[in-house]
Amino acid sequence: TFELLIYTDRNTSIPEGWDESGPQFVINSADIKLRSFSTTVHRVDHVISYKMTS
Template sequence: MKGDVSQIVLAILTRETGEPLERWTFDIHVTEAAPGVLEGTAPSKPDSEIQSEIRAILKQISSAITFLPDHYDPTTFKLLAYTRDNGEVPVSEWVGSDAHLLPAAEAQQVKLRSFSTDLHRIEAMVAYRYTGDGA
């Protein structure tokens, strides 16, 4: 499945009803590498810069506690992997799933930082249930 995954989603759900509370989305864009990058002959983005970008997004994710609503009832999660239309997916190893989308009228969305390597660009976003009543 090399390069076939286009999106990873972490869905936080109520354990009792399976209702989505949060949906963390990580879009994976495969970029065309500059000639020589794969062979190691062209200058690539420094590892230190990539690591700095990853640290920044991890810091933003961990600080999301400041705006995300508290969940008092037991929760569970599902990890979803979306593949490209032309991707080769070993059907025997994967199962279909509900997208666990939040109702638009009750959802807030926050775009998170992105980061890139020579081969990928990752864009992140969190959607969470917000009804305005403190729940």
């Protein structure tokens, strides 16, 4: 199972079926940063957080 957490500007329209929430943190996690990319308008950073079981 996985969840997507997407940060947007406050005035961005949210698609139907999506919920608004605050930051979500995975306790006891390992984070992997993936390659970022930029356009002339946006910068996108990717991080995967895996919950450690032991």
